[in-house]
Amino acid sequence: MQPFSYVRPDTIDEALRLGSQPGARYIGGGTNLIDLVKAGVEAPQRLVDVSRLPLAQVEALPDGGLRIGAMLTNTDAANQRLVRERYPLLAQALLSGASGQLRNMATVGGNLLQRTRCHYFYDTGFPACNKRKPGSGCGARDGINRMHAILGASEHCIAVHPSDMCVALAALEAVIVVRAPGGERRIRIADFHRLPEDKPEIDTTLAPGELVVALELPSSPYAAHAHYLKVRDRASFAFALVSVAAALEFSGHTVRSARLALGGVAHKPWRVPAAEQALTGRPLSAHSAAEAARLLLDGARSYEHNAFKVGLAQRAVVRALQVAARPQGA
Known part of the structure; x- marks a missing residue:
């Protein structure tokens, strides 16, 4: 494992400054990123721990929607009263993911940013993986591909996105709120994740250094069904x-x-x-x-x-x- 530095900023502005530097990666619960670092798939030069920033609030919005802070754990999000009452689809999806121990650590923001799951990507013993090493090929296309994509794939990658939460968010038409040193922007969930096309190494439309701070759900008529x-x-x-x-x-x-x-x-x-x-x-x-x-x-x-x-x-x-x-x- 490559050595890296670790910092825990006290403010969002400090986190953005540190996270915008080359080789930096934000870390919340770490349930995906640390696995990738240990496996040698990711090699950050610096981990910027944002888990203790004040980003775990749940707020009712004036239009009847809901804003969920990115550092809220999956467990707390699934059990939050307003989520259960207004967005049971999201609560069900969150409780379907991983195990109780992982849900207690994993954050809403980190769930959005999970890397696509593929054993050819996660195991560096397989040399062919365009997501891990662009231009090396896709081992899954002619390999063991039982778990892999049947829609939206390309000749460069047939991996699938693993999140349960994000499937519910797509149906609920959530908006992702992100911050950078230059300000804040909002990204529709439909535009947040990319299809692989010829750049499967890029999973999302986030710009370097941007930090997910919240997701927002519009008012929903679907709570009963x-x-x-x-x-x-x-x-x-x-x-x-x-x-x-x-x-x-x-x-x-x-x-x-x-x-x-x-x-x-x-x-x-x-x-x-x-x-x-x-x-x-x-x-x-x-x-x-x-x-x-x-x-x-x-x-x-x-x-x-x-x-x-x-x-x-x-x-x-x-x-x-x-x-x-x-x-x-x-």
Whole structure:
């Protein structure tokens, strides 16, 4: 492991100054970054510890939305009253992630910034990984690719984004608030994570030195009808083969609006507006749910070991919509 320095700033401005210097990386709970450092995948020259900055507040917004500080732990976010009451989809997704011990350490901001999961990326014994070493190739394309992408991949990378939280945030249309020495900006969750294209080493649209300080959720009509479904190899501490965030708003028996996002299938949470539109203006039925699933998976491309994901994802979408249609707690 390469030596590095460690600093713990007292203010956000000091953190931004230190984090903007070459070779610096911010660290919160460290549940992803430290693993990467120990494995030799990441080699920061300086770790800037932002875990004790005053960024863990949860605030109700005037428009009925919610602002969640980036340093709030996943456990505290999932158990926060306003999150449970107004955004049960987010609470469910957070509680589906990792283990209780990791959720107690991992932060909301760090969850957003998890690196895509791929054993060819995490194991430096495999020389071919464009994410770790641009231009070296993608070992997963012709290797063991059971966990890998079926949507949005490129010839350069077929890894998938691992976060459960981000799938729910995509369905809820969250906004990420980031700070830099020059000021603050807001990034839609749909624009925060990148598809690999020809630069898979770049996971997000963050500029160097920018710090995630909060995420904001707009007022949501989906509290009564939402479900997060995670399909995985084991019920404890496993990444999703496929996950679905489904949220419905009803007017009587008619779907007034819908939100759908897939996880475990692409470099970022996957949404297709046409799939949501297929559900609106009519009662939810097996036919409309299957049509939404078909549209959401349109263009899917599988590899040698993950063809099962296409059918699995379609069935998971239908199941998640059926459960979401029931009132919360039913």
